Amino acid sequence: MSKSKDIPIPDQVSGYSQVRLDVDLTSGKIENSTLSNEFVRDWIGGYGFGAKILWDELKPGVDPLGPENxxxxxxxxxxxxxxxxxxxxGVFAKSPLTGMFGMAxxxxxxxxxxxxxxINTIVVKGKASEPVYLVVDDDDYYLVPCEKTVWGKGNFETEELLREEFQDQRLAVMSIGPSGEHMSRMGCITNDRNRQAGRTGMGGVMGSKNLKAICFRGTQSTKVAQPVEFYKLAKKLIKVANGPATAKxxxxxxxxxLTSYNKLGMMPTRNYREGTWDAIDNGTFTGDTLNQDWVVKKVACSQCSIACDHLARVPKTHPEYPNLVASIDVEMCYSFGTNMGTSDWPTIFKCVQLCDDLGIDAISGGVTASMAAELFDLGLITKKDLGYELPFGSTVNLVKFTEEMCLGKGFAGKIFGDGCEQAxxxxxxxxxxxxxxxxxxxKGLEMPAFDLHGMTSFAVGESVSIRGACHLRNGAYGLDAKGTFDRFGYEKPLERGKKIKATEDVYGVIDSYIICKFTRGIYENDAEMAKVYxxxxxxPHTEESILRRGEAIVNLSKCFNIREGWTRADDHPPEKFFKEAHTKGPAKGVTLKEEGYQTILSGYYEARGWDKETGIPTxxxxxxxxxxxxxxxLKPAAAKGGKK
Amino acid sequence: MAARRKKIHQFIIVDPELCTGCETCESVCSFVHDGEFNQINTRIHRVRIEPVFNIALACQKCEDAPCIRSCPEKALDKAEDGSILVDDEKCNGCGFCIRACDFGVITLHLDSQKALVCDLCENMKEDFIDLEVGKREPQCIFVCPKEAISLKNVEQIGEETRIDAIRRLFGNVEEFGSK
Known part of the structure; x- marks a missing residue:
């Protein structure tokens, strides 16, 4: 029973509210309708709903920052x-960074x-004539003009002001900062201060629609289909989620x-010139140091047993950033740290806070700053251009650069404010x-913290990712880190392709449920994950049928990309990996080989049942x-994704 | 009831060092009492004060409880173990107890409009009782992922504080007297 239509639908579907809201910002009209039982069964949730709605309702080839997105x-x-x-x-739209399927x-x-x-799903179309925010207050839905209140404000202040306005400290607010407002292609969405829908410029899309924020609160209860059985399983999962499976x-x-990937030569350093770093080797820049010296509290998202959010605080005696608190994970230690050659923790905290508050994706932001630092190092941009120096290892000047990049000001803002590709x-x-x-x-999306020189499986995994460079659409980095295949070699292309496909399909389910990938290990197996659904x-989805839906969702978003002009050449890592090798560490002297890379890529296409040459699903x-x-x-609608 | 529990009341206490603000306690409270999830219908309340402080609060079982004194319908009473009892027949949802409570830990149930106060899960649904445990016990303590919630009394808290104070004052007391 692997076909979704064979899965019977019960008389009463629980969990989902099945309420879809359609917001036409151009006319100001808001309507609600019901998501059908078949729709929720077949498309599961977040990612699946986003993929299906964008396929059905987005006109191919439109400007991602135009009202038609x-x-x-x-x-x-x-x-x-x-x-x-x-x-x-989850949020989904055509991405202004990639011109393809955007999601965060x-x-x-x-x-x-x-x-x-x-509320289950909101579909926003058109563009408001003036800045507005959307309120979803139970079944009361309305737009509030905000040019004179929160427009122009940072995310932190926006959240505080709206909670004040509603006299409700539990009001959920997802907003954009000044970066999103001026339609930075790196614009992110921030909620609860430290949580971001960061990647692929979804904040820029909100800005292009004059939509500053969405606020939610409600009083309705959620019923589940089998409460007693669910409670038993949930209690077990909560315990496991606080055990060894999530300790890291x-x-x-x-x-x-930082330490484990540094040992493998996979920690991008100085814009991928190296994959190892002295500051990690000597213990200055490690997870241990971060935790011992800076982290003051770990906090959790609602209903999360893990609490991964590590809050670092700068001492009140610090001359530049007294008492600053920032939310830190490895991606930020990479983007503004190793990759920028900067080991000064307060500088990194400040840059991350600027990104979160002013509203750009802190991965894209740091990687773009690192590009600028390398160009500066080579003399391709200078102090005359920037107004200041920006060598690798910068501190106050990196903060200055980050602020300008976020605000679209100065040389940094005008050249680098929309990410690497535009720069x-x-x-x-x-x-x-x-x-x-x-x-x-x-594909226009800045890379996450993996140096691909000695990662021949993930070189393909990261490159085929639907939303551009991404480690959260498939987990193929694990194949290289664990040594499943020779990470410097290119043999067994089809087997590798199958493994890459498998992690991608299960992530398609996880991103549709939506649950956190950090809980991947708490389920005994995929059957238990289907059971909880x-x-x-x-x-009654089964392990087989739900994974099939994951596969269908990945395929549909791939088809979206094809329709936007994707070709095989888009599934390719940056040239640097093929031309420049590390001078030290485990991947010393190694570059990716084009022929080998293409062989594994074809293996992946074959494993997916796509044309081995073109990469298009048969x-x-x-x-x-x-x-x-x-x-x-599947005919391409426009040249190269219609990115303008 | 044992003489000890009549004299020394136990109540829910949360350690802010351990609390991550995950709200699982709120969700489970509504679920085991009502069979559905609704964090507003909870008897334990998470408080987050940005940027780093998190804790949860439930009924402190005050000796001379202002909520009982304030109720114009005389709907609130005290059980032998110190728990505040709400007589749903008498409670008319006026909310005076909420205003009187110094800790803000009484609310009104959204559907019944009766006062909600921590009952240490005395009234949880029978279906949810853990077969291995075989009796009603506070479910928030059981599900708290960080073991931040516990059932304590003032005597215990005092004793723990005293031990901490002595360690601060005298250092490694286990080795006291060793040469």
Missing amino acids: VFVWSIGPFPSTILPTSSKY ISSGSVGAQARRAG YRDLGTPAG GIRLEEKGIKNASYYGMHI ELVTGI DETLKNLGLDFVIGK
């Missing part, structure tokens, strides 16, 4: 229940509050990876040849996955 917000069936990490929401996931209190308000996220947090294009237009070479991105919704594959409605509609 469609912005989808969604949760799955779990928020407000005690399933660990259930309070998650965040947590905090938004998912649970939105479920209490009885709770104790030192993800920054523990490369703009500098080349100014006559700086080959500037794009130093931008470390895939049935206990909550009453829909009609047979689409039919098998119940994606018949896609067949015949």
Whole structure:
């Protein structure tokens, strides 16, 4: 019973509220409708809902920052229940960074509050004539003009002001900062201060629609299909989620990876010139140091047992940033730390706080700053351009650069404010040849913390990721870190392809549920993950059928990309990995080999049932996955994703 | 009831060092009493004060309880173990007890509009009782992922504080007198 239509629908579907809100910002009209039982069964939740709605309702080839883009917000069936990490929401639109499928996931209190308000999905179209925020207060839905109140404000102040306005400290607020307002392609969405839907510029899309924020609160209850059985399983999962399976996220947090990935030569340093760093070797810049010297508190999102959010505080005696508190994970230690060659912790905390508050993705921001530092190092941009020096290892000047980048001001803002790819294009237009070479991105999205020189499996995994360079769409870095295959070699392309596909499909389910990937290890197996879905919704998906839906969701978003002009050449890591090797460490002297890379890429396409040459899903594959409605509609709508 | 529990009341106490603010206690409180999730219908309340402080509060079982004194309908009373009892027949949802409570730990149930106060899960639904435990016990303590919630009395808290104070004052007391 792997076909979704064979899964019977119960008389009463639980968990989901099934309420869809359609907000037309151009006319100001708000309507609600019901998501059908078949729709929720087939598309599961967040990612699936986003993929299906964007496929059906977004006109191909539109400007991602124009009014025709469609912005989808969604949760799955779990928020407000005690399933660990259930309070998650996703946002989906055509990405202004990649020109392809954009998505970002965040947590905090938004998912649970939105479920209490009885909302499942919001589809935002058009553009408001003036800045507004959307209020979802139970079944009271309305837009509030905000040009004179919160427009122009940072995310932290916006949240405080709106909570004050509603006299409700538990009001859930997801907002954009000044960066999103001026439509930075790196614009993020912030909620609960420290949680971001960061990647692929979803904050820029909100800004392009004059939508400053969405506020949620509600009074409605959530019923689950089998309360007694669910309670038993949830209690077990909560205990396991606080055991060894998640220790690495709770104790030192993800920054523990600084040491382990440094040992493998996978920790990007100085814009990927090296994969190891002295400051990690000598203990200055490690998860241990961060925790012992700086972290003062670990906090959790609603209904999360793990509490991965490590809050670091700068002492009150610090001359520049007294008492500053920032939320730190390994990606920020990389983007503004190792990759910038900066080991001064308060500088990194300040840069992260600027990104979170002013509103750009802190991964993209740091990687873009690192590109600028390398260009500065090579003399391709100078103090005359920037107004200050920006060598690797910068401190106060890095903070200055970050602020300008966020606000779109100065040379830093005008050239680098929209990320690496745009910076490369703009500098080349100014006559700086080959500037794009130093931008470390895939499909326009800046890379997360993995140096691919000695990661031949993840080089493919990260490159095929639907939303651009990403370690959260498939977990293939594990294949290289654990040594499943020779990470410097290219043998067994089909086997590798199958493994990459498998992690991608299960992530398709996790991102649709939506739960946190940190709880991947708390389930005994995928069957238990399917079981919890049935206990909550009453829909008897099996391990096989739910993974099939994960596969269908990945395929559908891939089809979205194809329709936007994707070609095989887009599934490719930056040239640097093929041309420049590390001078030390485990990957010393190693570069990726084009021929080998292409072999594994073809292996992946084959494993997916896509054309081995073009990477386009075959009609047979689409039919098998119940994606018949896609067949015949894969013709590219515009050149290269219609990115303008 | 044992003489000790009549004289020394136990109540829910949360350690802010351990509390992460995850709200699981709130969710489970509503669930085991009502069979559905609604954090507003909770008897334990998370408080987060940005940027780093988190704790949860429930009924402190005050000896001379202002909530009982304030109730115009005489709907509130005290059990032998110190718990505040709400007589749903008498409670008319006026909310005076909420205003009187110094800790803000009484609320009104959204549907019944009756006062909600921590009952140490005396009234949890029978279906949810853990078969291995075989009796009603505070479920927030059981599900708290960080073991931040416990059932204590003032005598215990005093004793723990005294031991901490002595360690601060005298250092490694286990080795006291060793040469």
